[in-house]
Amino acid sequence: MAVMNFGGVNENVVTRDEFTLEKAREVLKDEKIAVIGYGVQGPGQACNLRDNGFNVIVGQRQGKTFEKAKADGWVPGETLFSIDEAAEQASIVMCLLSDAAVMSVWPELKKHLTPGKALYFSHGFAITWSDRTGCVPPSDIDVIMVAPKGSGTSLRTMFLEGRGLNSSYAVYNDATGRALERTLALGIGIGSGYMFETTFQREATSDLTGERGSLMGAIQGLLLAQYEVLRENGHSPSEAFNETVEELTQSLMPLFAEKGMDWMYANCSTTAQRGALDWMGPFHDACKPVVEKLYASVKSGNEAQISIDANSKPDYREKLEAELKALRESEMWQTAVTVRSLRPENDNK
Numbered sequence: 001m002a003v004m005n006f007g008g009v010n011e012n013v014v015t016r017d018e019f020t021l022e023k024a025r026e027v028l029k030d031e032k033i034a035v036i037g038y039g040v041q042g043p044g045q046a047c048n049l050r051d052n053g054f055n056v057i058v059g060q061r062q063g064k065t066f067e068k069a070k071a072d073g074w075v076p077g078e079t080l081f082s083i084d085e086a087a088e089q090a091s092i093v094m095c096l097l098s099d100a101a102v103m104s105v106w107p108e109l110k111k112h113l114t115p116g117k118a119l120y121f122s123h124g125f126a127i128t129w130s131d132r133t134g135c136v137p138p139s140d141i142d143v144i145m146v147a148p149k150g151s152g153t154s155l156r157t158m159f160l161e162g163r164g165l166n167s168s169y170a171v172y173n174d175a176t177g178r179a180l181e182r183t184l185a186l187g188i189g190i191g192s193g194y195m196f197e198t199t200f201q202r203e204a205t206s207d208l209t210g211e212r213g214s215l216m217g218a219i220q221g222l223l224l225a226q227y228e229v230l231r232e233n234g235h236s237p238s239e240a241f242n243e244t245v246e247e248l249t250q251s252l253m254p255l256f257a258e259k260g261m262d263w264m265y266a267n268c269s270t271t272a273q274r275g276a277l278d279w280m281g282p283f284h285d286a287c288k289p290v291v292e293k294l295y296a297s298v299k300s301g302n303e304a305q306i307s308i309d310a311n312s313k314p315d316y317r318e319k320l321e322a323e324l325k326a327l328r329e330s331e332m333w334q335t336a337v338t339v340r341s342l343r344p345e346n347d348n349k
Helices: 021-027 042-051 064-071 083-089 099-110 152-160 179-189 200-212 217-232 237-259 261-266 270-299 302-311 316-328 331-341
Strands: 002-006 009-014 033-036 056-059 092-095 118-121 142-148 165-173 192-197
Touching (some): 021 179, 033 083, 056 083, 083 099, 099 302, 142 152, 142 179, 142 200, 165 179, 165 200, 200 302, 217 237, 217 331, 237 261, 237 331, 316 331
Parallel strands (some): 033 092, 092 118, 118 142, 165 192
Antiparallel strands (some): 002 009, 009 192
16 A cells, blocks of 8 residues: 555555555455446446456346346356345445445345455445445444446446556455455456545545536536527527537547646637636636535435435336436537537548
């Protein structure tokens, strides 16, 4: 474990050079790993572990997702089982179900969490708000987490490209004395790039804040606001979309992801440079109170309760689909369909 400086603050970081794949295999050589759930994170983590040579099985209920697991090469009765069967066999139970599903299957999982086993999460939600979820693990098992900072699809894609997706890691309970090495070995096994230390509470709080903020909620709100103002002032859908979304995602994001926003500011036109420097302050001042309100709502458990309440309603899926349909069919994202079809890479398709 190395101590690295991030903006003047020291943090514990683990790299693949330091904790090698060979070391991870040695740590977990006698373990059977059950990936419970094959939805968002399950496929990427399970397939990466399998391809890296670990003893891994999948536990999934019958249905479309079970069939998806079969299509990915998991064999019923050999490497693909019911949730109950997989959890019973495993020494490490990787709980990669949705937050709502974790609550619904918790009684089924808990009976298989016998002394010495490890319970693994990729999100701190269920444990952080255990008073609301009811997920209170036994004290004689390891409770650990590796949380990839991206989707399961990205984790798998980057693995196949020979790259790694950064992850956070945490140990909530160390009953065996091996919790940390189990955590780090699993993090390497699933294809993490580097791993940085956190806690279940910090991960859950930052994750919910990020999803509602700059990763999804805030960015859609900002993009839509700019698109609407341009449209209301006579700009065409194509022009409004290109100036709001396309240039950001296709031209600028790859550059400031690689080189930083400071580099971006230094390498744009003087007109853009002056305007960006002048307007970043007003945007910051307008947005920070909203982020502070959001963080307070997350930290208090209010956002967790909203999710729990919404997910438990019988018509949740229908209402969700209606909201997503409205987003998909909005003018801005219908314009996106046409703009994407006109990208140069589509010329040869």
